[in-house]
Amino acid sequence: MPLSPAIKGQFVQLRSLIALVLMTIALSLLSPHFLTTDNGINILRQVSINMCLSIGMTLVILSGGIDLSVGAILGFAGAIAAGLVKNGLSIPGTDVHLQFTTSGAILAGVLVGALLGFHNGVAITRFRLPPFIATLGMLSIARGLAFLWTGGFPITGLGADFGFIGTGAWLGVPLPVWIMAAFIVLFLVVTKRTRFGRHLYAVGGNERAARLTGLNVSRIKIAVYTLAGALAGVAGLIVTARLDSAQPNAGLSYELDAIAAVVIGGTSLSGGRGTIFGTVLGCLIIGVLNNGLFLLNVPPMLQYVIKGYVILVAVAIDQASAPRNRDS
Template identity: 70%
Template sequence: MLENKREHLAKFQSLIALAVMLIAMSLLSDSFFTPENGLNILRQISVNLSLSIGMTLIILTGGIDLSVGAILALSGAVAAGLLKNGIVIEPLGVKLQFTVIGSIVSGLLVGSAAGLFNGIAVTRFKLPPFVATLGMFSIARGLTMLWTGGFPVTGLGSSFGYIGTGVLLGIPVPVWITGGLVGVFVALTRKTRFGRHVYAVGGNERASLLTGLPVDRIKIAVYTLGGLLAGMAGLIVTARLDSAQPNAGLGYELDSIAAVVIGGTSLSGGRGSVMGTVLGCLIIGVLNNGLFLLNVSPFWQQVVKGFVILAAVAVDRMSQRDR
């Protein structure tokens, strides 16, 4: 079992924090504790959750990814551009037009490719993850601007929009998507050899290498998955707005790191869980939603979020020191 008492405690702390917030918000606002608002919160967190699942894997190996927000924008822009305008291959004089499915797959491929690049930079070129992904942050932002010319790509049609605005069996489609992703990645981290190896590499990289684990391949895989999930998040954002904004996802990497940390995953790697990150996203989502319903200024929301991050990490550190 990967969960020890300490991790139980960390998850417990997040759960208590979430419960306290739910009760407090319910008492303070009549419109908070309703099924509609519940689904609303789930839909609102779906983008951050998609990013944060990938971020959890990366942080579990002891890395970090600052480029997910930029990859989100690039993937969304590529998918939207291919769908709306297709692509002209000059030397052949051909114009390729993309279907909805084709553009979705392309968006996901672009995200994965950017993640793969991060992984190769971290392993083959031995760049610190902070630096490698900071570079990708700039590269992806620049490419997005080049691709869109700095203008939003709008009018993508209702079938593409279904990813972001559709409702299936009373539940928004983005919630179905991220719910599915949570299921897949919880199983991946807890039940597979790959998942166990991710924890081992983050827990002790040298020991993992000496035990014969393919450390480099594991790292490349987690960064690629991080890029893939950022691509998914980009599709959701673009579909929801019916528009690919060149500046989409600005600062999202910080929200996703915050969710992972609040969820009890250690920034030094080896300790944490995808379920913890789900709780972390919920806490941030409930906080934003509740404060909005209470008419608290969005500026104050940021201040409160900052203190929640500090408190979460401080409590985690203290429980570690108790040993």
């Protein structure tokens, strides 16, 4: 008996949940170090960076697009914040030197991420570039800017205040996990309960119809890419603060992990179908898998192969159970 799409959506998430539970049980049996509070918190902290990127990626993919530039934006935004907090900003050709507080630098990092995301949105709507191309270009631009800004060297020694973002904790839970949790709740509400969220699904589900219904498709898309960029900026801050170092290469190929999490979470790459909750599960699955393979001493090269197959199998199962849409 084929399932209706509504039930099917729940089924996909249920399946992700079951997969996550099974993995957890299996790893608990295989490794005594897996099912401990410390390791649990460790996994959540590791997942928090990909979660920020994946939430933004979910919005982008729901709108019918893709964003390849989030990893590079993460790198540049982290570098900007680190550079500003450490060295401040000298405006060339003048004697003006701006010194930044930690919060000023943090804000600047997020804003730079949002700005590059906005750039993506404008390229896609105003200049009609396919999202793949627009963000592929941005991948290179942002990475290049990160190298220009840092001169190719890590920026280190950022101070305890800045480091707090990455290493601080509240109630025994690391700050990155709190940040991640806040974004999950925020964007669950945004996608389920706001006009913007509804419009996002509409644009991804049928852009022409959305336009004819009076939706400002360009504005929605620009907002989506801007949000994805800002979230990448936040992720960049977490990475930089945790390492107390901004590497120009930070976030290299992170966009692929984000896309993988979204896809494993059951969101359709063609847009209009998917949930933040699914992405949360997808992220956790990847996080648990990474952690488990590490604990089991699986060689890193093999880990890549295994992760690749997890993505393929997850999507293959999705495809196999998808109703073939045929007009009767």
